[in-house]
Amino acid sequence: MENKVKIYTTPSCHYCSQAKEYFTENGIAFEAVDVLSDAEAMKEMKSISGGARSVPVIAVNDAVIIGFDRNAVEKALKAS
């Protein structure tokens, strides 16, 4: 199954850039949204993450990971 990845970011967040680089390097397509300029994305991020107030929030298929936790991301990718 094709992995569905969405990253919720802020512009000044280097961990967000690292997460995006990770997916690019591994050839995994992703959608990135800036929660500061996109109120809908902010709402969505909060609702799927149980109210996270920290970026990045990474949704891999049904799994939601707060922060760029490489191991958790890999696990979620493998689970698909």
Add this chain to the structure above:
Amino acid sequence: MEVVLYGTEECPFCEKARTFLSARDIRYREINSPPGSAVWEEMRKLTGSESLPQILIGNTAIGGYADLVNLELTGKLEELLGVSAGKQQSSLYDVIIIGAGPAGLSAAIYTIRKMLKTLIISKDIGGQITWTSDVENYLGFSQVNAAELVAKFEDHVKKFDVEKVIGEEVAAVDLVGRSKRVTTGDGKHRFGKTVIIATGGRHRPLNIPGERELLGKGVSYCSTCDAPLFRGADVAVVGGGNSALGAVVDLISIANRIYLVSLTALTGDPVYREKVLKSEKVEIFLEHQPTRVTGETMVEGLEFKSVLTDELKTIAVEGVFVEIGIQPSTSLFLDILATNQKGEILVDTECRTGLAGVFACGDVTTVPFKQVVVAVGEGSKAALSAYSYLMSQK
């Protein structure tokens, strides 16, 4: 080429030889040879030696464990094993640098320019510098975005085509002896004649109830990343140094009210202090210590007490930014290297750790003033020391 190891059970150097061979994926056949036995006699005839272990590669008796190590260090082991010339290059590095922050990357520039075979292993690139937004005190750059500065460091290293393993954390090290082993989380071993430790530090947690539970739910260690998510909110910043004051300055234009809680007087740069003290949004509690982050699923408040009177206070906040400095990433080295009370590795003026061939630089060491420019300088020193050490071993 077949490798044969003559050994016995209760023989520490046999065990070392076994570990050495298996760590390098070198297959061997072991012959149990208790002294005085018939096989031991046979070994004595073949090798001209009575001590254990004895190792044979094909028909060549190479000697014991120390000889094995020496052969590797001189590059002759692979020749004997018949590893093809192309592959030969890959096994033993002159220098393995652990960490790719300013200290590690600077060390790499120097080792590569000394033509040392260098490997960088790091879980990420940039280290703590990536937690800040702008750098204004690095020579040559009056103001530069931290991510851009890291990109420049990285590009500089890339010019020299250095080998890198990024994304893997080092899980174990064996630094005693002349050939050092560095094992990453995926179980792969790498070997080096020297190791430069540049692992830096990570955020120091408060270690109070609620902090871990509400991480990401209002508790943050990265104000640069998360401050913009607290528009119009009341927040607390814990700490009194540059990082804490920097966080407050970032938050002044975003949050509604900022409570700064510090155990000590404010120690950050006057430039920051002035901005913080001038703002009407900021309320400061000095000589106060946080005791609990409150809230069930989200941060709802911060409880703290006066260190003078023990009086408890609770403020209602949605965010708690913890900026109380860093702790050195030294857990792998605590048993083998001397550290101070903070866990920083003791080094001399040449970045030597006291263990031959092992050097350390940057924020992971006892060198004071955790600054990018200091780390860069220390990285170069560690590299040049490693070079001197390698020359002295020839």
